Amino acid sequence: MVKYLKKRKLYAIAKSLIKEELPSCKDCKYTFYRGSEWITGGSYKISSLACGAWIHINRCRFDEETDDFVYEEEIYSNFWDGKYHYHSINGKPVAMDVS
Numbered sequence: 001m002v003k004y005l006k007k008r009k010l011y012a013i014a015k016s017l018i019k020e021e022l023p024s025c026k027d028c029k030y031t032f033y034r035g036s037e038w039i040t041g042g043s044y045k046i047s048s049l050a051c052g053a054w055i056h057i058n059r060c061r062f063d064e065e066t067d068d069f070v071y072e073e074e075i076y077s078n079f080w081d082g083k084y085h086y087h088s089i090n091g092k093p094v095a096m097d098v099s
Contacts, residue, residue, distance in 0.1 A: 005050065
């Protein structure tokens with residue numbers, strides 16, 4: 001049986017991982033299907049494998065310099081000991097503090 005994180009837990013994990021302000025949890029829509037779950041709200045889409053082994057955060061923002069929308073993608077994975085040990089932004093690995 002698949003064990004989902006559910007809306008509030010997935011939202012809390014995402015909020016602890018990113019520095020920008022998320023829309024409120026009650027303003028987000030939660031969906032799950034076949035072992036994956038996701039939240040959409042504002043310019044964010046936060047998705048996860050049901051057990052939280054990885055978290056995928058998509059963000060869309062308007063860049064005034066280029067006068068176009070910019071899509072940013074963050075992935076957190078390798079979860080053990082209560083922490084994610086791998087982080088990438090737009091496909092490029094980022095060093096993480098794992099202390």
